[in-house]
Amino acid sequence: MSKKERQQQLLSIIEGNPFVTDRELTRQLKVSIQTIRLDRMELGIPELRERMKQMAEHSYDQVRSLPVDEVVGDIVDLQLDRSGISIFEIREEHVFSRNGIARGHYVFGQANSLAVAVINDEIALTASADIRFVRMVRLGEKCIAKAQVRSLAGRNGKAEVDVFTYVGEELVFQGHFVVYRSAIEEYSEGGNRSADRH
Amino acid sequence: MSKKERQQQLLSIIEGNPFVTDRELTRQLKVSIQTIRLDRMELGIPELRERMKQMAEHSYDQVRSLPVDEVVGDIVDLQLDRSGISIFEIREEHVFSRNGIARGHYVFGQANSLAVAVINDEIALTASADIRFVRMVRLGEKCIAKAQVRSLAGRNGKAEVDVFTYVGEELVFQGHFVVYRSAIEEYSEGGNRSADRH
DNA sequence: TACATATTAGTACCTGGTTCTAATTGTTAA
DNA sequence: TTAACAATTAGAACCAGGTACTAATATGTA
Numbered sequence: 001m002s003k004k005e006r007q008q009q010l011l012s013i014i015e016g017n018p019f020v021t022d023r024e025l026t027r028q029l030k031v032s033i034q035t036i037r038l039d040r041m042e043l044g045i046p047e048l049r050e051r052m053k054q055m056a057e058h059s060y061d062q063v064r065s066l067p068v069d070e071v072v073g074d075i076v077d078l079q080l081d082r083s084g085i086s087i088f089e090i091r092e093e094h095v096f097s098r099n100g101i102a103r104g105h106y107v108f109g110q111a112n113s114l115a116v117a118v119i120n121d122e123i124a125l126t127a128s129a130d131i132r133f134v135r136m137v138r139l140g141e142k143c144i145a146k147a148q149v150r151s152l153a154g155r156n157g158k159a160e161v162d163v164f165t166y167v168g169e170e171l172v173f174q175g176h177f178v179v180y181r182s183a184i185e186e187y188s189e190g191g192n193r194s195a196d197r198h
Numbered sequence: 199m200s201k202k203e204r205q206q207q208l209l210s211i212i213e214g215n216p217f218v219t220d221r222e223l224t225r226q227l228k229v230s231i232q233t234i235r236l237d238r239m240e241l242g243i244p245e246l247r248e249r250m251k252q253m254a255e256h257s258y259d260q261v262r263s264l265p266v267d268e269v270v271g272d273i274v275d276l277q278l279d280r281s282g283i284s285i286f287e288i289r290e291e292h293v294f295s296r297n298g299i300a301r302g303h304y305v306f307g308q309a310n311s312l313a314v315a316v317i318n319d320e321i322a323l324t325a326s327a328d329i330r331f332v333r334m335v336r337l338g339e340k341c342i343a344k345a346q347v348r349s350l351a352g353r354n355g356k357a358e359v360d361v362f363t364y365v366g367e368e369l370v371f372q373g374h375f376v377v378y379r380s381a382i383e384e385y386s387e388g389g390n391r392s393a394d395r396h
Numbered sequence: 397t398a399c400a401t402a403t404t405a406g407t408a409c410c411t412g413g414t415t416c417t418a419a420t421t422g423t424t425a426a
Numbered sequence: 427t428t429a430a431c432a433a434t435t436a437g438a439a440c441c442a443g444g445t446a447c448t449a450a451t452a453t454g455t456a
Contacts (some may be wrong), residue, residue: 003434021412021413030438031435032435033432034434034436035435037413038434047413049247049250049411050415051254052251053217055258056216056217057217068454072303085288093223103311104323105303105304105307105323106303108303108307108310109301112303120309123297125229125319125331125334128329128330128331129329130327130329131326131327133326134406152370156312201402201403217443219442220444221442221443230405232405232406233402233403233404242434245443247443284411
């Protein structure tokens with residue numbers, strides 16, 4: 001096996017399992033550990049611990065900016081209990097592969113997540129929604145969702161949020177969301193009953 | 199500062215920044231490195247490298263399972279243009295981490311995907327929907343969505359589909375979907391205009 | 397004061413490396 | 427054939443960030 005081939009294999013092994021040590025690589029590639037390390041140098045692959053650290057930091061960054069992970073789309077502006085804006089770009093994984101049109105629940109998900117995020121409460125959950133997909137959204141398009149809180153109805157009640165999603169100037173989606181705020185009492189009954197069964 | 203207090207602080211420091219070394223902790227807590235390590239032992243907190251490894255493995259698992267959530271739910275029964283049934287189990291990645299309650303758009307996504315799938319057409323897209331989250335769904339629960347086509351209104355028109363989602367006997371979600379069937383002409387105009395811009 | 401608990405100190409050892417020098421093996425062009 | 431060069435291997439010193447263990451020294455407190 002040539003050097004190029006070996007390095008290509010090394011790359012794909014690490015790609016397939018980033019948690020592999022150099023010692024394990026020597027067993028798989030039948031070369032000395034020094035060769036493995038020279039290869040890693042040449043390919044710019046960091047050591048195992050550095051790889052794990054980078055993965056951990058990456059995932060931590062995502063976790064820390066909770067809204068980013070828990071939400072479909074990036075929230076770029078948020079005035080709690082008032083309004084919010086989120087941006088979401090339609091990628092390969094969001095569309096029907098045969099026609100490149102976004103699956104409805106991603107567009108809905110962006111609006112829903114924003115509607116929930118804009119409500120400033122420990123527990124905020126969608127109770128109901130009335131939605132319209134005004135026009136289909138295609139691969140590569142950038143959806144900008146704008147949420148406006150219409151009514152708050154005190155603590156432990158329902159809040160109403162309107163969300164309009166645009167691609168450029170065009171409206172592609174609109175939704176009226178009713179969101180529960182800290183609605184633990186009326187809500188958890190069913191949830192607990194269900195939890196008892198588990 | 200008492201031992202309890204210190205350990206409490208240590209916990210919150212590591213919570214706030216899991217990438218802190220014992221050496222850094224000695225500076226923050228003004229005790230010896232041995233005390234830090236005894237505290238970690240007692241609290242069951244693994245060393246920095248182990249913490250990073252766990253985070254990396256966790257995030258890797260999530261990345262690997264990404265393709266799974268492309269389809270929300272498994273369709274187990276399908277009579278085209280008539281009815282369908284889909285099953286979807288709520289896993290870690292579908293819930294809000296802080297309370298274990300499913301994010302609305304997954305429950306919606308299951309119903310939406312089923313409503314679209316049950317319509318036997320080249321292109322079927324959700325046009326609008328009227329939905330209600332009857333009760334929250336928790337981690338581990340299995341959602342069974344049942345779709346019924348209510349009206350078809352000929353080719354190139356709109357179909358109406360009702361979806362009811364249950365956990366066990368309990369209704370957790372209901373939705374009324376209006377789905378376009380091959381509605382290319384009236385629909386693609388906006389889509390193409392937009393596509394031209396890209 | 398005696399005893400327990402908490403804290404600190406220090407050493408040996410571990411993994412999974414880096415960095416460096418040096419020797420050995422293969423290959424190829426003059 | 428041989429000098430030159432790349433590729434590979436070997437080995438030792440060193441590193442971070444620990445664990446595991448022993449032992450000494452506070453600090454209460456009954």
